[in-house]
Each structure stands twice: as structure tokens, then as C-alpha cells.
Amino acid sequence: MKAAGKRQKREDYRRTHKEQGNAALPQKKFYRQRAHANPFSDHQLTYPASPALMDWSPYYPAFITPDPQPTPNDPAPKALTKPVTVADIGCGFGGLLVALAPRLPDELILGLEIRTQVTEYVEDRISALRAQHAAASSSDGRYQNIACLRANTMKFLPNFFTRAQLSLMFLCFPDPHFKARKHKARIVSGTLCAEYAYVLRPGGCVYTITDVEELAEWMRGRFEAFGKVGGEGGEGGEGSGVGVFEEVPLPGEGEEGTWVDEGGEKGRVGLLVRCIREETEEGKKVTRNGGKKFVSVFRRRADPAWPDEV
Amino acid sequence: MPKRPCAIVLTPDDSTILCADKFGDVYSLPLMGRRYETKAVNGIDANGTNGTSDRNQKQKPFAPSATSLTVHTKRNRDALRQQQKLNETKAEKKALNFDHKLLLGHVSLLTDIACVLRASPSQKLRNYILTSDRDEHIRISRGIPQANVIEGYCLGHTEFITKLCVPPVYPHLLISGGGDDYLILWDWRAGRLLQQLDLKQLVATLRNTHLGAEVVSESSTTKDTETQVDSALRICVSNIQALEIEKQKVGHPGVEIIVTCEGVPALFTFTLGANAQLQFNATIHTESNVVDLTVLRNQNSVIYSMDNCHQSWSTDVSSDTASQSPRGLMGSPSYCTDSKTWKENQVLQANLVAATRECADSYSQISQAGVAHGKPLTDLLYGLESLRKRGSDNETEV
Incomplete structure (x- = not known):
């Protein structure tokens, strides 16, 4: 009966939270969910059949293109003034989203999370932040440029984003799937790199962080081998030639500040690396427990020329 | 094959089999492939000597990738302690003894595959691989040897x-x-x-x-x-x-x-x-x-x-x-x-x-x-x- 009581408390909490206009930040304890989800099973997911059919208006209400002649029952979704360009895959409780919102004010940032409870928490958190900062003088501080939705990105990433739409992708503290048998369920695999390369624009970057050294090595291995001759699909050795991703040099722990001061591309890397090291919920937890953090960043190169063009 | 094949097709030059499987992966196999002798898998290498000692040297001892810094709950810690105690090498999965290469993969069951030649704007023939899956996707990839490049989707x-x-x-x-x-x-x-x-x-x-x-x-x-x-x-x-x-x-x-x-x-x-x-x-x-x-x-x-x-x-x-x-x-x-x-x-x-x-x-x-x-x-x-x-x-x- 304990579980039922818990559920009851949860529902009560969320109802009152909604009634109060979501002004207070939600409490995590009412949104706990098991830390793992099976990416292969058919969840009750909602996703657009194609990116063109995605209705972003509930997520970014401040960025909808005003329709000069609104037609009721228009099936076409309302267009955004600019496309989403930053994706936090597996955003968890949304610490990174909230940290990025004022730091990347010109980008639309989307968090994708597979667990329903956690997604709801992030949604409530964002709406609370928006309510609290509605009066902010600058448009930068109003948290209108972040949103979160529930999705299984391993399956449905191309349903949300078109080719070369994203300029930044974050994979922060992904489920390590320790057993070799479960490696296919990892968010980085030789075959999934193809989808990440598809949605990232040339020059766009993937930021990865984990506290599991073996997983860090695995992710680096997959990204580095991807696209190399003999390294196709990633599992078959390192390969030779030029891959699709190149590793970006990073500031050491504590050096981010000097990078930020230098500004430019280096400053941006420093800023984002500091964000994923210190602002993610999981990053804070690892610091608390005295764990290590392994960061690596990869920049996407342009697609290779077709064999007939060489 | 590692998993149950769902669809197979020959490349237009009739040299390679493309095999799409239940796990979502597409492998390429030469049509006239060679079958290797299964060496070391049976514990005896090509020289006829007992290869087990040799094999043990090559293989790294099993080490769990989790550490006490990455798992925190009581049960997970117990499981990790068990694993660390059990330092025996686990049986490696039997390797496939024929030429095969992983080309691309969906995170879904593949249902069909097609391999198509099309003329490029400069009138040169280009090779494409089309794959369909259970999750409503049709993926358009480049053909071998650039099968890792996704050209688009039909959604x-x-x-x-x-x-x-x-x-x-x-x-x-x-x-x-x-x-x-x-x-x-x-x-x-x-x-x-x-x-x-x-x-x-x-x-x-x-x-x-x-x-x-x-x-x-x-x-x-x-x-x-x-x-x-x-x-x-x-x-x-x-x-x-x-x-x-x-x-x-x-x-x-x-x-x-x-x-x-x-x-x-x-x-x-x-x-x-x-x-x-x-x-x-x-x-x-x-x-x-x-x-x-x-x-x-x-x-x-x-x-x-x-x-x-x-x-x-x-x-x-x-x-x-x-x-x-x-x-x-x-x-x-x-x-x-x-x-x-x-x-x-x-x-x-x-x-x-x-x-x-x-x-x-x-x-x-x-x-x-x-x-x-x-x-x-x-x-x-x-x-x-x-x-x-x-x-x-x-x-x-x-």
C-alpha cells in the first residue's frame, strides 16, 4: 500500500503545483523514476511523422511566426521564427538546459528525455522559470528558448530534425550499459554515429561527458573510427583515412575560465565544457561523490565527396 | 549471421550480398566469400598445438567497467564486488568465420533493403542503399564504400x-x-x-x-x-x-x-x-x-x-x-x-x-x-x- 500512497502524494503535489500556476520550482522527489529505460521497446511515444509536421508552438510559444491570416483548423503546424539548433539528448532533470538558456540566448535549445516522469519534471521546471522571470527586462533571461519533450532519440531523431539542422549536441552522462551484450543499447554506437552526423551541420559539435572511463573510451573510439575506411560501422577496428568526426582540444579541469576569457571559438568551447562539467545534475552528483569526469568533444567534418567526384 | 536476416539483396555489380537483420544492422558479404578455418576458437591453433595458453595471454583479464565511484546503491555495489571477485575470463563470443562488414544500422527491426544505381548530375552512376524499418523510417544511404553517409529519409x-x-x-x-x-x-x-x-x-x-x-x-x-x-x-x-x-x-x-x-x-x-x-x-x-x-x-x-x-x-x-x-x-x-x-x-x-x-x-x-x-x-x-x-x-x- 506504500506505493499507492506514494502515487497519491505525487498526484496531489502535481495538481496543487498546476493550480498555483507552476510558479514554484518543482521538487524532484515527486518525479523520481528508475534510471534506465529500454530503448528498443515500443513506448507510448508521440512523435511527428516527419520534421515538417512537428508542431513546435507549445514548446517555444515566444518564437512563433505571427500568422497574418490565421485560418482555423489549419493542419499545417505553426512555424517557428528560427529552427531548433541545440539538442541535449537524454537531458535528465534539465540542469544543462537551464544553464544553457542564458548562455546561448540566440539558439533554441531542446532537451530530449525518454522517461515520462523526468520529462514532466523538466517541463514543470521550465514553466516555473518562465513564470518567475516573465518580468525580466532582457529577453535573454526569460527561459523562453529552452524546452523539453519525451522521445526515444535512438529511434526517432530524424523525425524531429532535418539534415544538418543542429549545430550542437550534448550527450551527458549516458546510461553506461556495462554488459557487453547491452552495448547496442548505448547512445553512442558505430551505427548511430551516422544519424548524429546526419542531423549535425558540418562544423557542428557533439559534447560528451561520462564518469565511466570505459564508456568514455568507447565513445571516443566510435566517433574517431566513424567514416574511416575499414572503420565503417565502428565495430571493425580503427580504420584509416579521414573520419567524419575530429576531436576538439579541450581545456583541463579548472582552465575553462581562461579559455572563456580568450573568447572566440575557444571561448565557446570553454564555456560549454564548464557547463557540462558543473551544471548538469549528474555532474554535480559525481562531484559530490568524488568521482572523475571524462569529457570529449567532436566536430563534424563535411561529408566526403562521392567516389565519382574524387 | 549474428542475428536473423530479414532481407537480402545483391549490389548492382553482383559482387556483394547486403543482408539486413532483425537487430537493425546491414552487413555486406562478398558473394564468393571465403570461409576461414576456425582458429583458436576450439582451443587448438593452426599448428596443431594447444592454443589455450597463447589465447589467455592475448586476452585481457576481465575487468568490470564500473567502479565504486560510478555505482552508488547498495545492491549495485554488492554486484560490483561480486564481479571483482570473479576475475575469470568470460567466454568470448564465437567470431564469425567468413568475410563480413557492418555497413549501417537502425535501432529497429529492418524489414526490407534495396540497392539502386542512379545517375549523378554529372551523369556518373552512383550507388544507394535504401533500408526500411519497423519504426516507419525509410533511410537513404550512400552505397559501398560510403554507406555511413545518410543522404536522407523518406518519412x-x-x-x-x-x-x-x-x-x-x-x-x-x-x-x-x-x-x-x-x-x-x-x-x-x-x-x-x-x-x-x-x-x-x-x-x-x-x-x-x-x-x-x-x-x-x-x-x-x-x-x-x-x-x-x-x-x-x-x-x-x-x-x-x-x-x-x-x-x-x-x-x-x-x-x-x-x-x-x-x-x-x-x-x-x-x-x-x-x-x-x-x-x-x-x-x-x-x-x-x-x-x-x-x-x-x-x-x-x-x-x-x-x-x-x-x-x-x-x-x-x-x-x-x-x-x-x-x-x-x-x-x-x-x-x-x-x-x-x-x-x-x-x-x-x-x-x-x-x-x-x-x-x-x-x-x-x-x-x-x-x-x-x-x-x-x-x-x-x-x-x-x-x-x-x-x-x-x-x-x-x-
């Missing part, structure tokens, strides 16, 4: 896809079908949907006349567009084939597209013209449910096989007249280029009957032995419907 289906068909004369077009109500015609390189054709309507029309049981002339069934579509009716395309019609006169080559659905006793034929539009041509009624279909390119004909174990329109109710004539196993309509209609090919049919009679005799002996009955037989003949997501059923009911 528009709302259920699993079962079949891709690229007509050889019109390699820029793609026809796909599956568990939703539509056939879709694509300009696949642009990922552009050209035409959505309501197949369920055709099936429903046919089914209503079947259920009505009264004599309705064939012409009225095909023209009747205002049919009540049973909302519970689910269709599942089992095959799409393109048949190039031999040119009689100068002009664009005509292509007939023949479509079959699971548990439906009919072939649906469409004409694909140079205007890149599919036009419904005719419904060919068959004696019982169609199981499979192939085309005879030089004879303007198709051959289909039928299920004589189940009643028409049903995938689980067995037929009362199980011992039908072997005529009930196959059929072969031909396309008549003059009248632009389909009719039965008498000569081919007679040959088929003769050829299948022997098989049918042995088949009846097998079925008497009770090899497959009931559900196993249904799964064998109509396995595609099981791809439908159960979650989506609940959603429609709620």
Missing part, C-alpha cells in the same frame, strides 16, 4: 513498412507499403512524397462484396468509391512487385505494379506512367489468400502462390476443404498490352498445375503428419502483421 508512413519497390525502368521512384492504409510513391533521393494511394479502400471494397456474398458484378466493385470502411480493418502489404511491360510502340515504357496484402485473396494492380503517378488498374480475384508473388519479366506475367489451408479473408480459420485441387496453390495472370487488362495465362497455368501436382502430393503427406497447424502455421504464412506495435493498439482504444 510519411504511420506504421511499420514491409516492402520497398524501385521499378527498374524508373529508378528515381520508390513505392513503399506496410501496415498503414496507404501505398506511398516517393521521389526517394529528395525524400519527397509524390503520391499517397488509399489501399485500404480497395481492400475494404473487395471485402464488403465478399461479406455481402450476393452476386455483384466485378465492374461495380472497382468503381464503387463510397464504400463503408470497417474501422477495425487492418491491412498489411506483403509484397510489391514491378513488372515492366514490353514496349509495343514507341513511347514511355509502361510499368505495372502488383500489390498483395496478408490474408487477402486478390492482387491489386496499378499502372505507373511516365508522369510519376500511380493509377489503379484492376483487382484480380484469387481463389484464396495470396501468400507470395513473383514476376516473369519477359512474359508480361506474374506467378502467385496461394494458401489452401485457411479460408479466404482469414489468417487463422482453417479451410473446410483442406484437400483442394493443386490448382488452388498457384495462379498466373498475364498482362495484355493491347487491352491493357489482366487475364489468366492458360498455357502458363497448365504448366504450373502440372508442376505443382507432384509437390502437392508430397505436401499433403507432410501436412497429414501434422507439421504445422493452427497458430504456428498462421505465423509462418502471415508473419508481417506481428510487426504492428501493441502500444499503438492501446492508444486507439483509449
